[in-house]
Amino acid sequence: MQFRNFKMVDYVVYGRGSFNQLDEILAPQRKGQLPMIFLLDHFFEGKELANRIPLRGIDKIIFVDVTHEPKTKQVDALAQQLKDEFGKVSGIIGIGGGSAMDLAKAVALMMNNPGSSADYQGWDLVKQAGVYKVGIPTLSGTGAEVSRTTVLTGPTRKLGMNSDFTPFNQIVLDPELCKDAPVNQRFYTGMDCYIHCIESLEGTFLNEFSKSYGEKALELCRKVFLGNTPWTDDKDDKLMMASYAGGMSIAYSQVGVAHAVSYGLSFLLGTKHGVGNCIVMNHIEEYYPEGVKEFKQMVKENNIDIPQGICSNLTDEQFDAMINVSLGMKPLWENALGKNWENIMTREKLRTLYEKL
Numbered sequence: 001m002q003f004r005n006f007k008m009v010d011y012v013v014y015g016r017g018s019f020n021q022l023d024e025i026l027a028p029q030r031k032g033q034l035p036m037i038f039l040l041d042h043f044f045e046g047k048e049l050a051n052r053i054p055l056r057g058i059d060k061i062i063f064v065d066v067t068h069e070p071k072t073k074q075v076d077a078l079a080q081q082l083k084d085e086f087g088k089v090s091g092i093i094g095i096g097g098g099s100a101m102d103l104a105k106a107v108a109l110m111m112n113n114p115g116s117s118a119d120y121q122g123w124d125l126v127k128q129a130g131v132y133k134v135g136i137p138t139l140s141g142t143g144a145e146v147s148r149t150t151v152l153t154g155p156t157r158k159l160g161m162n163s164d165f166t167p168f169n170q171i172v173l174d175p176e177l178c179k180d181a182p183v184n185q186r187f188y189t190g191m192d193c194y195i196h197c198i199e200s201l202e203g204t205f206l207n208e209f210s211k212s213y214g215e216k217a218l219e220l221c222r223k224v225f226l227g228n229t230p231w232t233d234d235k236d237d238k239l240m241m242a243s244y245a246g247g248m249s250i251a252y253s254q255v256g257v258a259h260a261v262s263y264g265l266s267f268l269l270g271t272k273h274g275v276g277n278c279i280v281m282n283h284i285e286e287y288y289p290e291g292v293k294e295f296k297q298m299v300k301e302n303n304i305d306i307p308q309g310i311c312s313n314l315t316d317e318q319f320d321a322m323i324n325v326s327l328g329m330k331p332l333w334e335n336a337l338g339k340n341w342e343n344i345m346t347r348e349k350l351r352t353l354y355e356k357l
Contacts, residue, residue: 006252007164009135009146012244014173016237019136023054025170026091029132034090035059037082039104041066041096041138049095049138049177058086066099068270072118072154075103079110079117091132091169095177097189098142098151098273101135105150105166108133117161118154126163135168138177140239141189141274143196143247145171151273158267158325173244175236187225187304188274190239191295193246194221195277198291199256200249203335207252214249217242225298256336257287260329261353264322269310278306283356287336311357323350 013021026036035058042063044050053061062078082089089111094104108130110117120126135145144150148167149160160166178186197218200210220242224235261284262276271279278299285292299306311319327333327350333341 004252007148007167008251009168009171011170012173013171014241016174016176016233018172019052019174019177022093022134022136022172023056025172026054026093026134029091029169030056031088031090033057034088035086036091036093037062037089037107038093038095039064039078039100039107041100043096044138047180053095064096064100064103066096066103068153069099069158069266069273070103070106070150070152072116072121072152075106075110075117075152078103078107082107082111089131091134092130093134093136095136095138097137097139097185098144098192101137101142101144101168102150102152104133104135105130105144105168106152106161109150109161109163109165117152120161120163121152121154121157121159123162124164126161126165129165132170133168134170134172136172136174136177137240137243139181139185139189140175140178140236140243141191141193141246143193143243143250145173146244146247147251153267157328158263159328173240175233175240178236178240179233183231183302184304185274186231186239187302188272188278190221190225190242191278191281191298192274193217193239193243194225194295194298195258195281195291196246196250196255197221198288198295199258199336200246200253202288202291203253203256204338205253205335210249210253213245214253217246217249220245222294225302226294228301254331254335256332257284260326260332260336261350263329264324264326264354265310265357267325268314268318268322271310275307278304279308279310279357280353282306283353309357311354314354319351319354322354323347326350
């Protein structure tokens with residue numbers, strides 16, 4: 001039996017106002033005059049958070065457009081821009097939702113690895129540590145702050161740079177940063193965490209490590225999204241910890257059907273990850289009967305409209321492209337359906353599922 005030797009985030013600070021310690025946290029990591037580069041979600045352009053970033057010397061803020069999930073060409077262009085402008089940097093700090101944090105992880109890796117980020121889409125292909133990197137979530141749920149992957153859409157597939165070099169060196173978990181998040185976005189991103197937990201806790205890869213984190217994250221998600229109570233600061237605190245614990249749960253197991261199917265949607269249609277998971281979750285009672293029932297209750301109580309009919313006008317070629325991407329997510333299917341998953345989830349069955357969305 002080969003046990004996974006799991007690489008975690010090196011340092012974690014949690015608490016309201018902990019963002020104010022960022023200058024102090026970064027100081028020992030600065031290399032001479034080389035800048036720290038802050039990749040800030042473009043949502044914050046012109047907002048107060050941009051003015052709170054502790055710039056020193058030639059540090060730079062780059063507002064990153066995360067309207068669409070990160071693409072390999074966006075990562076490559078950012079890394080090249082920094083190499084052209086500065087040669088080297090002290091570190092990369094990603095501030096925003098999962099996409100901004102994934103971009104930061106990928107750019108940090110590409111500062112020290114040759115070629116294109118598309119060359120590293122897969123498991124354990126990255127050979128060199130990246131530059132120092134920090135993740136600061138302003139939305140809770142993706143688990144990107146703790147995961148060993150950075151999910152990228154490349155020329156032929158949507159697949160992460162999964163490696164021991166990918167996790168952040170430092171994360172700053174400050175629930176105050178979530179206060180301006182739009183209601184819908186909070187829900188969709190929070191559901192990413194809830195769905196992680198359902199898939200992890202009902203998967204064939206489950207073990208006590210995953211289970212302990214997954215059960216806690218699930219309990220917190222229920223406190224946040226069930227009960228018809230108004231949104232409070234306390235809910236942001238809980239959801240930020242749910243995201244962390246949910247990310248830890250899948251780190252030692254895997255996600256499942258909802259994620260495997262939603263990867264196809266985002267590859268072809270550009271569907272945002274959290275939204276895509278919700279669209280799929282609405283239709284997979286066959287695999288997670290209790291989870292889907294509870295999910296629908298959360299949707300109802302929080303007055304969220306899940307998009308319908310997004311695959312209604314697709315061609316055979318488009319369905320095939322989605323199916324290829326989805327079936328490429330082998331560990332996810334194996335976790336969900338077991339070793340003989342290929343006999344269960346045929347192309348025809350997957351096509352039928354996509355047609356329902």
